[in-house]
Amino acid sequence: xxxxxxxxxxxxxxxxxxxxxxxxxxxxxxxxxxxxxxxxxxxxxxxxxxxxxxxxxxxxxxxxxxxxxxxxxxxxxxxxxxxxxxxxxxxxxxxxxxxxxxxxxxxxxxxxxxxxxxxxxxxxxxxxxxxxxxxxxxxxxxxxxxxxxxxxxxxxxxxxxxxxxxxxxxxxxxxxxxxxxxxxxxxxxxxxxxxxxxxxxxxxxxxxxxxxxxxxxxxxxxxxxxxxxxxxxxxxxxxxxxxxxxxxxxxxxxxxxxxxxxxxxxxxxxxxxxxxxxx
Numbered sequence: 001x002x003x004x005x006x007x008x009x010x011x012x013x014x015x016x017x018x019x020x021x022x023x024x025x026x027x028x029x030x031x032x033x034x035x036x037x038x039x040x041x042x043x044x045x046x047x048x049x050x051x052x053x054x055x056x057x058x059x060x061x062x063x064x065x066x067x068x069x070x071x072x073x074x075x076x077x078x079x080x081x082x083x084x085x086x087x088x089x090x091x092x093x094x095x096x097x098x099x100x101x102x103x104x105x106x107x108x109x110x111x112x113x114x115x116x117x118x119x120x121x122x123x124x125x126x127x128x129x130x131x132x133x134x135x136x137x138x139x140x141x142x143x144x145x146x147x148x149x150x151x152x153x154x155x156x157x158x159x160x161x162x163x164x165x166x167x168x169x170x171x172x173x174x175x176x177x178x179x180x181x182x183x184x185x186x187x188x189x190x191x192x193x194x195x196x197x198x199x200x201x202x203x204x205x206x207x208x209x210x211x212x213x214x215x216x217x218x219x220x221x222x223x224x225x226x227x228x229x230x231x232x233x234x235x236x237x238x239x240x241x242x243x244x245x246x247x248x249x250x251x252x253x254x255x256x257x258x259x260x261x262x263x264x265x266x267x268x269x270x271x272x273x274x275x276x277x278x279x
Contacts, residue, residue: 003017027232032101032116039118040165048108048155056100056119063095063124064175064207070095070122075141093175096148105242106152107128109270115151123245124149126175147174153256157181164188166233169260171223173200176208178238183214185263192217194226196239224253231259243267 007158013193035051041058041061075094088126098104098121116123125148133140157178165187170179183191191214198220201244205218219226223239237253240246244267254263 032103035116036101036118039116042151044154044158048052048106048111048113050111052059052106052113052115053153054115054117054151056117056121058119059151060126061122062177062180063122064087064204065093068093068095070097072097072099075127076138086199088137088199090197090199091146091203092127092129094125094127096125096145097121098123103150104150106150107156108268109244109267124175140251147177149177151174153177156267156270157238159234159270160238160266161185163234163262163264164236166190167192167231169194169227169230169232169235170238171195171227171235172205172238173197173204174238176185176211178236179216180208180211182236183212183216188214190214190217192219192230192232194219194221194223196222198219225262227253228256229259230257232261234262234264235260236264238266240266244270255267 001122002196008113035053035168039053039055041052042060045088046052061107065084067081068084069082071078071094073079075080075083075092078092078094083092085092091242099118100119101116103116106115115275125143129140154177161178161181164182164185167190168180168188169192173193175177179191179193193201193216195218199219201220209216219230225238227235227237237246238247238251246265247268250263250265252269254260257263
């Protein structure tokens with residue numbers, strides 16, 4: 001295995017802050033060198049750990065646009081063939097290169113950890129455009145992706161997916177990972193997708209539909225307005241910009257939704273230790 005001779009990107013600290021002391025930097029490099037020798041195959045069913053060390057070759061991911069190449073370039077500077085934009089220009093799909101040894105954040109409840117790969121991997125990501133920005137504006141795209149299929153996303157969506165049964169509502173299309181997995185559960189008999197963006201639905205659902213195991217009813221609208229009008233066994237709500245910080249919003253939505261038996265919000269059950277019920 002090629003030795004780590006420089007610290008993985010991300011270990012030097014944020015711009016503007018003093019560099020790490022040499023002794024601390026050497027310790028961190030040594031720790032990452034050790035981790036790179038302990039990588040194991042990726043398994044979507046594996047348990048979360050503060051340190052996940054994965055074999056890059058095993059990170060099999062579902063790419064909605066398989067012909068799109070992977071790149072390290074900034075999202076606004078991607079060359080043709082390295083992205084697909086939605087017809088209205090509001091969303092951009094691309095595949096980001098995660099270099100060997102560079103740490104990625106993972107989360108579980110209030111705990112934070114990192115994952116590293118022993119080889120570069122491509123991670124599909126969906127970015128949203130900032131309103132009113134010109135196509136060639138370097139700041140056209142939001143800095144952080146709308147969704148990206150990192151191990152952290154896989155692992156933190158899994159508790160909601162495992163709750164799905166009977167008639168399940170999925171709020172938020174994103175890259176459709178949770179929607180696809182919900183339709184593959186034998187316990188699920190009917191699926192309703194609630195998505196705010198008509199543009200996202202028109203663009204991605206024709207690509208996603210061949211991957212679904214059950215028909216999906218699509219409702220375009222604000223989940224906070226639509227879900228209280230529906231009846232279902234479970235509502236899986238993944239419409240929040242941050243992980244686990246939406247307990248109050250999910251609780252309020254559940255209180256207004258007498259027709260929904262159980263609620264799950266991204267990270268809320270892990271943060272609170274309980275599943276939210278409508279009554």
